[in-house]
Amino acid sequence: MITLFSSTGCPYAHRTRALLEHLGQDYVSREVDLDNRDPELLKLSPTGKVPFLLDGEYKLFESALINDYLTEKHGFDAAYAGDLELRMQQKLIMRQWDSAVLPAFYRSLGNPEYLDAEVTDAIRRELTYMAEVVERSGDENAALPSLHFGTHWARIDWLREFSGLASLVDEQPILREWLDRAARLPALQKTLPDREETIARYRRRFAASS
Ligand SMILES: N[C@@H](CCC(=O)N[C@@H](CS)C(=O)NCC(=O)O)C(=O)O
Secondary structure, X not given: OEEEEEOOOOHXXXXXXXXXXXXXXXXXXXXXXXXXXXXXXHHHOOOOOOOEEEEOOEEEEOHHHXXXXXXXXXXXXXXXXXXXXXXHHHHHHHHHHHHHHHHHHHHHHHOXXXXXXXXXXXXXXXXXXXXXXXXXXXOOOOOHHHHHHHHHHHHHHHOOOOOOHXXXXXXXXXXXXXXXXXXXXXXXXXXXXXXXHHHHHHHHHHHOOO
């Protein structure tokens, strides 16, 4: 039996909940209060972060790796492009999204000035490259990268009034359209938290750091 330590509001845990939904896999979800961490999670995981997967005795953390594991184990054929070169580029943009784009989003929520000319230029270059890879990938909607990007994109779009990141994405119509489709995937919609609550939570959390 799969147990997923998750937090309803967390976009990373949302990636795994959406994938399990898409795969039709039964699982037990253990809701973690991020302000008062479950002692069992702290015992099992070196990071204490969600998502954290327990598959029988097997433990794994980091959303992208958990999703790769579940994909290989449960046979999600169209997860990535069949072509090796394109597949590596899909994995690369997933990494760049997490390591370059998302940190800029979170920082800009706390401090809109963060997206100055230099940071904006760096993010634009990342997004231009992402758009190129997305365009080469065609319209495979159920593919794993869609779930990877879609959970954050739904939130970035909701919070566009508070962060300039969404308008940088708007500059790339192909990417924007692909992200919109990703965020509308049924498995992702079904596992999406409440919009107003999410906006309020992000505002509380990031206003504190501005
Ligand atoms: N790189 C991780 C990020 C996971 C993450 O940051 N989760 C947040 C909640 S959205 C968390 O558990 N934060 C608690 C902490 O940082 O201690 C992943 O992709 O799984």
